[in-house]
Amino acid sequence: MTSAQWARLSQDLFNAAMAAYIAAMVGYFHYLVFRKRPAWIAARGLAVVGVGAHTASVVSRGIAAGRVPWGNMYEYSSLLALLVVAGYLVIVEGRYKVRTLGGFVLAFSVLTMGIAAVRLRVPPGPLVPALNSYWIKIHVVAAIVGSSLFALGGGVLTILYLVQDARERREAATLAAQAPPPIMGGASIDTDPDAPPHFEAGGDDPAAGTTPVPRALLPPAAVLDRMAYRTIAFAFPIWTFAVIAGAIWAENAWGRYWGWDPKETWSFITWVIYAGYLHARSTAGWKGRKAAVLALVGFASLLVTYYAVNLFIVGLHSYAGVP
Amino acid sequence: MSDVRRSLALVWRTLRSMRTALVLLLLLAVAAIAGSLIPQAMNSPARVEAMFRDHPALARFYNAAGLFDVYGSWWFTFIYTLLLISLAACLLPRSRALVRNVRARPVAARELDGFRHYAERTIPADPERVITGARRVLRRRLFRVEAANGRAPGLAADKGLAREAGSLLFHWSFFLILIGIVWGKGTGFTGFAVIAEGETWTEAHANYDGNIREGRFFNEDHSGVQIRVDDFQVTYGPNLVPKDFVTRGELLDPRGNPVRRVDIRVNHPAEEGGVKFYQSGFGWAPVIEVRDGGDVLYRGPVPFAEDPPPKGVGQLQLPWHGVVRLPTLDPQAGIQFELWPDSRALLMLQSTGVAPPMPYAFAPVMRYTVYRGNLDASPVRSSTRLDTTLLHTEASGIVGAATTVDVASGRIVEPGPSGAIDYPKGLSITFPELRRYTVLEVARDRGLWIELLAAILILLGLLPALYTSRRKVWVTAEPDGGAGTVLKVGGFALQRKTQFEEEFDRLVNELAGASSGRAEGS
Ligand code: HEM
Numbered sequence: 001m002t003s004a005q006w007a008r009l010s011q012d013l014f015n016a017a018m019a020a021y022i023a024a025m026v027g028y029f030h031y032l033v034f035r036k037r038p039a040w041i042a043a044r045g046l047a048v049v050g051v052g053a054h055t056a057s058v059v060s061r062g063i064a065a066g067r068v069p070w071g072n073m074y075e076y077s078s079l080l081a082l083l084v085v086a087g088y089l090v091i092v093e094g095r096y097k098v099r100t101l102g103g104f105v106l107a108f109s110v111l112t113m114g115i116a117a118v119r120l121r122v123p124p125g126p127l128v129p130a131l132n133s134y135w136i137k138i139h140v141v142a143a144i145v146g147s148s149l150f151a152l153g154g155g156v157l158t159i160l161y162l163v164q165d166a167r168e169r170r171e172a173a174t175l176a177a178q179a180p181p182p183i184m185g186g187a188s189i190d191t192d193p194d195a196p197p198h199f200e201a202g203g204d205d206p207a208a209g210t211t212p213v214p215r216a217l218l219p220p221a222a223v224l225d226r227m228a229y230r231t232i233a234f235a236f237p238i239w240t241f242a243v244i245a246g247a248i249w250a251e252n253a254w255g256r257y258w259g260w261d262p263k264e265t266w267s268f269i270t271w272v273i274y275a276g277y278l279h280a281r282s283t284a285g286w287k288g289r290k291a292a293v294l295a296l297v298g299f300a301s302l303l304v305t306y307y308a309v310n311l312f313i314v315g316l317h318s319y320a321g322v323p
Numbered sequence: 324m325s326d327v328r329r330s331l332a333l334v335w336r337t338l339r340s341m342r343t344a345l346v347l348l349l350l351l352a353v354a355a356i357a358g359s360l361i362p363q364a365m366n367s368p369a370r371v372e373a374m375f376r377d378h379p380a381l382a383r384f385y386n387a388a389g390l391f392d393v394y395g396s397w398w399f400t401f402i403y404t405l406l407l408i409s410l411a412a413c414l415l416p417r418s419r420a421l422v423r424n425v426r427a428r429p430v431a432a433r434e435l436d437g438f439r440h441y442a443e444r445t446i447p448a449d450p451e452r453v454i455t456g457a458r459r460v461l462r463r464r465l466f467r468v469e470a471a472n473g474r475a476p477g478l479a480a481d482k483g484l485a486r487e488a489g490s491l492l493f494h495w496s497f498f499l500i501l502i503g504i505v506w507g508k509g510t511g512f513t514g515f516a517v518i519a520e521g522e523t524w525t526e527a528h529a530n531y532d533g534n535i536r537e538g539r540f541f542n543e544d545h546s547g548v549q550i551r552v553d554d555f556q557v558t559y560g561p562n563l564v565p566k567d568f569v570t571r572g573e574l575l576d577p578r579g580n581p582v583r584r585v586d587i588r589v590n591h592p593a594e595e596g597g598v599k600f601y602q603s604g605f606g607w608a609p610v611i612e613v614r615d616g617g618d619v620l621y622r623g624p625v626p627f628a629e630d631p632p633p634k635g636v637g638q639l640q641l642p643w644h645g646v647v648r649l650p651t652l653d654p655q656a657g658i659q660f661e662l663w664p665d666s667r668a669l670l671m672l673q674s675t676g677v678a679p680p681m682p683y684a685f686a687p688v689m690r691y692t693v694y695r696g697n698l699d700a701s702p703v704r705s706s707t708r709l710d711t712t713l714l715h716t717e718a719s720g721i722v723g724a725a726t727t728v729d730v731a732s733g734r735i736v737e738p739g740p741s742g743a744i745d746y747p748k749g750l751s752i753t754f755p756e757l758r759r760y761t762v763l764e765v766a767r768d769r770g771l772w773i774e775l776l777a778a779i780l781i782l783l784g785l786l787p788a789l790y791t792s793r794r795k796v797w798v799t800a801e802p803d804g805g806a807g808t809v810l811k812v813g814g815f816a817l818q819r820k821t822q823f824e825e826e827f828d829r830l831v832n833e834l835a836g837a838s839s840g841r842a843e844g845s
Contacts, residue, residue, distance in 0.1 A: 125560060125561065125562075125564065126560050126564070126566055128564060128565065128566075129565060129566065129567055129568055129588065129589040129590070130589050130590070132567075132589070132590060133590040135590075226821070233789050233790075236785070236789065237782060237785045237786060237789065240781065240782060240785060241782060244778040244781070244782070247774075247778070248775070248778075249590075251771065252590055252591075252592065253589055253590045253601075254601065254603075254764070255513065255592065255599065255601040255603070255764040255766045256513065256766070256768075257771070257774060259365075259366065260355075260358060260359075260363065260365070260366065260393075260394050261366060262359045265355050265356075265358060265359040266359060268355060269352045269355050269356060269359075272348055272349070272351055272352040272355070273349070273352055275348060276345055276348045276349050276352070278789075279341055279344065279345050279348070280345060282341070286342075286345070301352075309359075
């Protein structure tokens with residue numbers, strides 16, 4: 001096949017993956033509301049098919065360009081969306097056995113892909129010289145993996161935690177208003193990330209267990225909180241490594257390992273905020289909602305690092321003329 | 324007196340608190356944001372100049388507040404210095420505590436069933452054997468194990484000191500980064516060398532033309548390494564995206580002996596004598612000869628520059644400009660040049676109003692204007708542009724590649740029958756060839772290995788700090804009256820308590836299995 005045909009194939013597969021994700025998203029939301037097992041099975045199947053098509057799209061894009069398929073923003077966005085879905089399937093559904101969150105995750109990825117398709121799509125081409133280095137494999141992969149995990153933990157899971165937490169507080173308040181509380185306190189709201197789960201594996205599926213579970217739409221806040229924390233704690237060293245690898249690369253390409261250019265500055269800001277988040281978790285008084293707000297600020301900073309710096313803030317490295 | 328001491332103690336206590344560190348950390352982030360939104364003199368001087376032009380009052384305020392140089396400003400320095408002090412204040416007691424913890428052995432516990440994690444098993448083996456098995460299991464799981472015999476044989480075990488050790492390694496490494504910066508930047512320098520094809524450049528202060536920043540502790544020990552540039556090539560891909568830049572040449576030692584040939588590309592710097600050469604930029608350097616009645620006043624390649632293009636115009640569509648100064652003439656003269664590397668572009672601009680891009684040279688031409696007057700009167704010193712306000716125009720015209728022009732008449736001087744040129748009486752300009760120049764960034768940073776070491780330690784420290792946890796386990800083996808033993812296990816987790824529930828169950832099974840004949844062989 002010619003390069004143009006591979007590019008065409010990549011684009012078709014991208015569209016197919018997006019269609020599968022949208023269908024899967026609908027299925028997941030249906031499952032979230034009505035708890036019908038077949039809806040989940042169909043949604044999961046569609047998501048897996050989407051991941052397959054998406055992976056093939058990324059690979060064929062790489063073949064079309066004759067290089068790694070993460071050389072410009074369209075390609076980063078595509079890969080980021082893919083990793084977020086794959087990360088969800090492996091971590092949230094695979095490890096935590098939580099099935100109700102797929103719709104939100106897919107919505108994030110579909111949005112990312114939509115922006116990529118409309119605003120960022122460019123034909124495959126060679127890398128500009130500054131990117132043409134084996135460090136692109138190391139640094140960019142780490143950055144995208146880190147970003148997708150931050151998006152999952154600091155974005156999707158944290159928002160859901162805040163939603164669920166607000167709801168549980170409201171319910172606790174109405175309960176307290178209706179009946180005099182038991183002496184020892186009834187359902188305490190535990191925001192300790194290491195607290196025992198209020199929530200059993202698979203417990204959001206009515207068909208799975210015999211213990212009656214509340215028909216809450218989402219897993220309990222404490223579980224969401226813990227998942228968000230774990231995902232961020234997992235992402236942090238990867239992001240740290242990405243920043244370090246970027247500095248090594250910058251030393252190699254530009255003769256300085258750190259120059260406060262907007263991309264460097266914002267990846268540093270994101271890093272500092274998530275470091276702050278990790279500290280906040282271990283400082284009394286900053287647990288739960290306050291820490292979650294910090295995680296969201298980190299997510300916003302990640303979006304700035306990713307979109308605003310690339311699209312709106314002027315970069316400075318040009319290869320013409322006298323300095 | 325005691326008041327002073329009390330307030331000092333308060334300051335110290337505040338600095339030691341992690342909440343202070345948290346606030347300082349976030350303050351650092353906010354300051355960094357300011358630096359990314361406001362143009363920085365270091366990175367985009369042109370945009371700072373534009374601010375001074377368009378919003379002078381605001382620009383003066385920004386300048387006074389250090390907002391054009393956020394990362395070098397006193398308040399940015401203040402924030403991270405305070406953060407580092409707070410960090411040290413945190414780390415000293417933590418480090419001492421870690422040393423104490425490492426020295427101290429696991430301590431026995433009185434009542435095992437008081438722990439949150441507790442299990443009991445009856446095992447058909449004698450207590451000694453159960454303890455031996457348990458010790459083996461715990462050791463294999465990287466616990467530190469100590470005999471703790473009370474009424475019955477027992478063990479006390481703990482693990483996870485790596486968490487605190489890793490965390491301390493991670494945090495202390497930031498001081499290593501600071502040392503690397505101060506040492507590396509302080510004793511080093513960064514400059515830019517502009518070298519035309521065919522020229523040899525020596526790494527010495529004077530040859531940077533002021534385009535150099537030297538560290539505070541730099542003592543002028545420039546390397547004297549030389550580099551001869553034979554050739555600079557740039558290739559463009561589709562849509563005129565630059566594909567490759569390469570400076571080809573040879574490195575020479577300070578005495579001029581060849582060391583080795585080099586190809587310097589983006590991402591492929593060359594290093595010699597502790598100094599690194601990075602590909603940074605390039606441009607056109609026409610070779611220009613100026614004669615006065617046949618006497619050579621000036622000869623050599625002149626590096627030309629480009630202006631930033633207006634909106635909608637590609638950089639490659641713009642002409643280049645440069646200047647030759649003739650201070651020895653009376654009155655002094657300066658010639659301003661405008662280079663069109665591809666003469667078709669100039670023709671097309673004249674006929675259609677749009678110039679095509681000029682990535683490669685094709686019959687290049689230069690427009691020139693000769694000015695007379697006092698060159699030194701102008702305070703503006705640009706190497707590529709004359710300040711013409713105090714000068715008057717003497718002549719202007721066009722000179723093509725490999726031709727000579729008589730400035731007085733503006734006509735081309737044709738070579739005589741022998742091929743030699745009979746130079747006119749007054750000024751003449753010759754444009755023998757068009758070369759390129761390369762811009763190499765030249766830098767020395769002796770702190771790089773410290774930074775790399777610090778980065779590795781940061782990562783090495785981070786992993787156990789985030790993913791290991793402190794656990795304490797106690798075991799007793801009491802005879803159950805018959806031939807068996809009651810194994811009691813108590814456990815305590817300092818972090819990741821949920822996860823420990825499963826871990827603990829597995830551990831208890833293993834402890835119980837270790838001494839019953841069944842699991843012995845496995
Ligand atoms: C340069 C700025 C700093 C950065 C980037 C940073 C980063 C981190 C990270 C990533 C962790 C791991 C989080 C965890 O183990 O849960 C951590 C832990 C910790 N940090 Fe920092 N830190 C900084 C400054 C400080 C300062 C100034 C203090 C003391 C005032 C401090 C005290 C601690 C403590 C006590 C822990 C252990 C918390 C725990 O293990 O639960 N850090 N830090």
